[in-house]
Amino acid sequence: MLTESFLARIRLDGTQVDIKHLPLLLRYVAAYIPFENIDIIEGTSQPLSLERTATKILQQQRGGLCYEINPLLAAVLIENGLQIQLISAVIYDAMNEKFSKTGYTHTLLLLEDHGERYLIDAGFGNNVPLVAVPLDGTTVSSTNGDYRVVGNELYMKRRYRDGQFICAYRFDTQPIEWPALRVSQQIIEQSEDSAFNKRPLLTKCTDNGTITLSGNDLTIMKDGEKTVATLTDKEKAVAKKTYFYQ
Numbered sequence: 134m135l136t137e138s139f140l141a142r143i144r145l146d147g148t149q150v151d152i153k154h155l156p157l158l159l160r161y162v163a164a165y166i167p168f169e170n171i172d173i174i175e176g177t178s179q180p181l182s183l184e185r186t187a188t189k190i191l192q193q194q195r196g197g198l199c200y201e202i203n204p205l206l207a208a209v210l211i212e213n214g215l216q217i218q219l220i221s222a223v224i225y226d227a228m229n230e231k232f233s234k235t236g237y238t239h240t241l242l243l244l245e246d247h248g249e250r251y252l253i254d255a256g257f258g259n260n261v262p263l264v265a266v267p268l269d270g271t272t273v274s275s276t277n278g279d280y281r282v283v284g285n286e287l288y289m290k291r292r293y294r295d296g297q298f299i300c301a302y303r304f305d306t307q308p309i310e311w312p313a314l315r316v317s318q319q320i321i322e323q324s325e326d327s328a329f330n331k332r333p334l335l336t337k338c339t340d341n342g343t344i345t346l347s348g349n350d351l352t353i354m355k356d357g358e359k360t361v362a363t364l365t366d367k368e369k370a371v372a373k374k375t376y377f378y379q
Contacts, residue, residue, distance in 0.1 A: 167196035199256030222304035293357035
């Protein structure tokens with residue numbers, strides 16, 4: 134079973150995997166499984182499969198992108214009896230006020246429980262909603278911000294960063310399978326419009342902010358205060374182990 138290894142990876146050994154504990158699970162996934170594109174930058178990525186993803190994240194203590202983290206989480210939730218489907222979304226670029234040209238390459242989860250549907254997303258960088266977001270438009274809050282669904286779009290108001298709700302992405306509730314994930318992987322790795330094939334990135338949430346290593350720049354957001362440091366290669370290697378590969 135994946136569950137035991139997954140819970141050990143996020144320091145929640147023995148925790149019950151169910152709806153009640155979902156916010157706890159999502160918070161610890163965000164804290165211990167970094168969002169990262171290192172394999173793309175180093176040219177070492179392999180075609181997606183659950184087995185390869187589990188090895189990378191659970192055994193090698195690595196992180197991954199949305200099409201790695203979220204399918205692994207989905208497999209764990211399904212293993213514990215939750216009704217989960219993988220779905221896709223297109224990311225909204227709020228700065229340029231347009232949707233990404235890479236299309237529906239963002240992978241996330243659709244949860245159904247007692248006739249209600251929710252979005253679950255553990256693979257949206259440090260913008261992940263740390264709770265399940267209901268599709269009925271109800272606003273939900275977590276330590277990193279507020280989230281709500283309007284129509285088929287997710288809106289977020291990130292703590293200390295946004296003065297109002299902004300669109301995060303537009304999603305499609307049609308279920309997808311592993312072949313579609315591999316297509317997304319290929320686009321994200323090769324497209325000139327991809328944001329993830331140009332500069333190494335590691336990022337994660339903490340209890341009071343975020344930590345991001347982009348290139349050699351380490352940015353720490355803590356209680357709304359931001360510090361930025363440019364690291365040497367040696368310092369960068371230490372930062373990876375200290376903050377991300379724990």
